[in-house]
Amino acid sequence: MHREEPMNKRPVIVVGAGPVGLIAALALRHYGVPATVLEAQSYGRVRPGSRAIFIHRATLQSLEEISPGLGLELAGEGLVWPIKRTFVRGQEVYAKTYPAPQPGRLPPFTSLPQVRIERYLYQACLSSGVEFVWSCAVQELSAQQDGVRLVTASQEVWDADYVIGADGAHSAVRHGVGISMEGTRSPNTFIVVDVAEDVDHPLPLARVFHYEHPAVGGRNVLFVPFAGGWRVDLQLLPGDDVEQYSGTDGVRAWLPLVMDEAYAERVTWVSTYQFLQVVAQSFVDPFRRVLLVGEAAHLFAPFGARGLNSGVADAVSAASAVTKALRAEDSSQIEHFSEERHQAALYNRDAAGIALEHIQGTSDGMRVKRYIGSILAPVWNDVGRWLDEGPYGPRSGPSQTTKY
Ligand SMILES: Cc1cc2nc3c(=O)[nH]c(=O)nc-3n(C[C@H](O)[C@H](O)[C@H](O)COP(=O)(O)OP(=O)(O)OC[C@H]3O[C@@H](n4cnc5c(N)ncnc54)[C@H](O)[C@@H]3O)c2cc1C
Structure with missing residues (x-):
């Protein structure tokens, strides 16, 4: 049939x-x-x-x-972005420039x-x-x-x-x-903010990671440029009041401490995550x-x-x-x-x-390694690179073991 x-x-x-x-x-x-x-x-x-x-x-x-x-x-x-930079408590410990992409x-x-x-x-x-x-x-x-x-x-x-x-x-x-x-x-909360680029006053293009940014009470801050704007991640400390940092008023209070204050008026998206x-x-x-x-x-x-x-x-x-x-x-x-x-x-x-643990510094061992690293980084490039790459986990690329 x-x-x-x-x-x-x-x-x-x-x-x-x-x-x-x-x-x-x-x-x-x-x-x-x-x-x-x-x-x-x-x-x-x-x-x-x-x-x-x-x-x-x-x-x-x-x-x-x-x-x-x-x-x-x-x-x-x-x-x-042509350069990435890493700071510890306001001091630059590592910078790397990239060659310009080749057309085609x-x-x-x-x-x-x-x-x-x-x-x-x-x-x-x-x-x-x-x-x-x-x-x-x-x-x-x-x-x-x-x-x-x-x-x-x-x-x-x-x-x-x-x-x-x-x-x-x-x-x-x-x-x-x-x-x-x-x-x-993850035990810590992250505030993730997108801001629109000010095309009349663009910021220098750089991915910047701050360990213990002094302007925001020693919280970590990551800046990543993207086409049309910037991603800003603020890592809250244990015990922080999430509402205080995440609402529109909260973001307007801390963002100008780490970025040109005009950007506090250019926020396009705010999310709060425990990953x-x-x-x-x-x-x-x-x-x-x-x-x-x-x-x-x-x-x-x-x-x-x-x-x-x-x-x-x-x-x-x-x-x-x-x-x-x-x-x-x-x-x-x-x-x-x-x-x-x-x-x-x-x-x-x-x-x-591994990247989360590095950023959060929740273990004593990681805190000690990061502290010693920040002292040695200005004279020992490999240590600066370790601090720079820590927030991303093991390295990527065909010759490394990273899997996507
Ligand atoms: C702050 C943040 C930053 C990130 N940054 C990066 C980064 O830079 N690079 C990177 O690689 N990843 C990044 N990610 C992760 C990335 O966003 C996710 O991996 C991606 O969105 C997953 O896509 P998906 O299609 O699996 O799921 P989703 O984007 O969630 O899509 C699922 C789709 O399924 C639909 N759906 C749901 N239920 C049903 C149903 N019952 N029937 C039919 N349809 C349904 C939904 O409506 C939706 O359209 C980031 C994530 C976050 C939160």
Whole structure:
């Protein structure tokens, strides 16, 4: 007897149109597989600010491979700061200049707001024929040997051979397959502020990290320029009243102490975080039909910029595994995806944890090392570099062990 295919049946459904879901869909199209994205929010939604700004070259390279021109386009939109500087208690202990990026080549990184990155990803998805279904929140999910059934908040039913769960930190997909997260939460609170650049009076472009900034009672402060503005992170001390520093009046009180006072009137976004350091117990369900990527699978403190950067690697790897599984009808590639990306996430979580410990200085050992480091740094460049790189965790680059 001839059976009609259900209308809502697709080979692969990506849940979530955040950056990682968009990249998973783009990668599926690159591999020649139809891609459908179900997104809970409505078309044209406003996305939150104060999230990723730093994209590594390896990520730009991956984007270039799945969508030629995209990596270069993002690099052209973002900026590369020419110098990074580190201070301890107001004294400079380290500075490094970067060569100017070469036209037509990928720079070592690019810095631009996540909301702008997402616009480029979305356009690339449209150009490559990704299907989007907006206002479609996945509520329930059941995986079987031969596929996955999704039920949305409006009780629509969708079937797929494979599902890529890119639905963020509170992932309904992850809950649906009963996978939990393991890890910790940072004890300190961070205030993350975005300010718009004053184009008439631009500040000198430099990424600057202050250990124990004297103007704000010895709290750490990080300044990162991005295309169109600045990210300012203030690390509160244990016992600080978060409200006092985070409201509009709170930010207006401390920001002029560390930055040109005109910028207190140019605040575009303020967020307050205690960063989670958690990784899903598994990146796939027992039937090897549901793959978790991005924040559905892991949450890291942002120091070292491992969140979105590793989400891109998850998404491309998941799309490649699903493509091979569809063609060969075997799940060994899905197994491989799961093991490799789980290991990478554990590595990234630990690396971000090292960075957090370095910044927070919560252990006596780290406080002593930082203190001695600040004395030796002016005469010993390697020590200055250690202080400079500490807030980012183990070094990145192909010759090092960093995994994204
Ligand atoms: C302060 C800060 C700074 C950061 N800086 C960096 C950085 O410089 N570099 C870096 O690499 N990373 C950085 N990150 C991390 C980065 O922002 C995240 O890794 C990234 O946003 C994760 O993207 P995602 O697509 O996995 O999740 P999200 O962006 O959360 O997207 C999830 C999507 O799924 C949708 N959704 C949710 N539930 C459902 C459902 N039930 N059904 C359908 N759709 C659903 C949501 O509406 C959303 O569109 C930073 C994070 C923070 C907080």
